[in-house]
Amino acid sequence: MSGSPAPRGLPIEISGLTKHFGSVVAVDDLGFSVEPGRVTGFLGPNGSGKTTTLRMLLGLVAPNAGRATVGGQLYRELPHPSGTVGAVLEATSFHPSRRARTHLRMVARAGGHDEVRADVVLDLVGLTADAKRKVGGFSMGMRQRLELASAMIGDPDVLILDEPSNGLDPQGIAWLRDFMRYLAGEGRTILVSSHLLAEMAQTIDDAVIISRGKLKAQGSLESITAGMAQLTMHVRTPEADRLGNVLASANIRFRRLAHDLVAVDGVTPEQLGPLLASNQIVLYELTAQGADLESIFLELTSGLGFGAPGEPS
């Protein structure tokens, strides 16, 4: 930060990325891009391929097909990897008997950075008082902060964070949110994966949602939520089977969520209400789905997917 050239964001490009672990397809022809100057949330349920994707981007896992680049280059081909990309992957990647400052000096050496940066980043993450403590005695939250300090050692243009709020207390989470927003405001590229959706909704500008290794949605948070808000109505009725027949004959896409609950996609209440009335379907409830990130996430990753028009899925 001080004394360094102004940070410049670099785009992240993922295209056709595929990874198999034996017969398991972890990532399946995944493609998306992340723009500089924005905080992009990388969302997906456990086992959806988020961590594998990030590790492929960082050269730790070799893809079976496709490319993952930062500024058009593979991570391992970057002339100054830790000066370009900072990554927080796991908070256990420390030797327990090494002191925090020593760990950071080592990271600085590996990246060819001035070892003075160790003290700068310790201060940045609020660990100055613990600089001489052995990492083995650190709490999960402190390790997470140290991992973040390691990522910031080269004052990188791109920051990649895998579940960075794990182990952080509410204060720490709020601090992290402000920190990410501050860095994005400087023009850096921030890609952050998390399962804390309420937290992410307050932090991110863009979202990439994946499930079972496939892309489900990508775009600004507003565009995703706006699009989804127009699309789904939940209908609670004791006549779910008959409702299905009515919707199928009207060529309207729907999903059966429970024995008395049907999600109807692509219609407004003004369109659906008269249709139900004209077919004399008993209604207990008719609600337009709220456009919060969590409901979108659940819609997209529930495993139900979108059926073809008229096809209960």
Add this chain to the structure above:
Amino acid sequence: MINAVRAESLKMRTMPGIWVCFGLALPLTVLFILILFARAGGFAGHTFYFAHTLNQQRLLLGAGFFGITFLAPVAGVVCITSEYRQKTITNTLLYTPVRSRVLGAKTIVTSYWAVLMALLSLVIVLAVGLPWNAALGGSATSVTDQAGAVIPGLVVASILLGLFGLGFGVLVKNQVAGILITIGGTFILEPILVAVAHSVFHYNLNWLPSRAVVALVGAIGSTGFGGGGGGGVNEPLLTWWQGGLAMLGWGLIPLTIGYFTTFRRDVT
């Protein structure tokens, strides 16, 4: 590469396992010196006697070889396997993503620490062995005159023993397995193989690690690796340079195989 070497150097320096190896070099060297003086004595009322033959004088100067034969391979094993044991490999490869560079840096740093171990053993000989030898009536210069015959072999053997450990550490990744293979294999399995090959097939397995390294260091070889006799077989050893090449192979072959197999695998 320089950055990677600097980082690995600091990493080794802050690894307790390395200091344990380094620390053990001291008592083991002193122990060997004690054994040497005891074996030189044992006559006419002398429990201990100074190093009075050429062989004993060389053994005294190379007393550290006794400990180095297993401490250097352990240091090599620890250098790489602690990355997997402590899960630091992710960070290591994040900051140095070219894996061959990481391995190159570890090779250099392991060699550097093996040389330090050899130098430490020489310091112990100078600080303990020579004054003790003088106190028993021996001459210091008769021992130090053997420097040219002892020190180059000791230093080169230390480096190659370190690489031997590093190579198998890269190949197996597991610390316990790495130590078992290098130390257990050399001290337990190898003498059996040598004896069986000699008695059953009339073949001399001179190129196995212990006999190769003993060939390299010459006279002081009888101090380490079970005396280098390998199963009590007293067949001629390789020449020093053949021993050195064989030992280099015992380091580089597993290192290369390990690089192309385990070390290039996904870090998940």
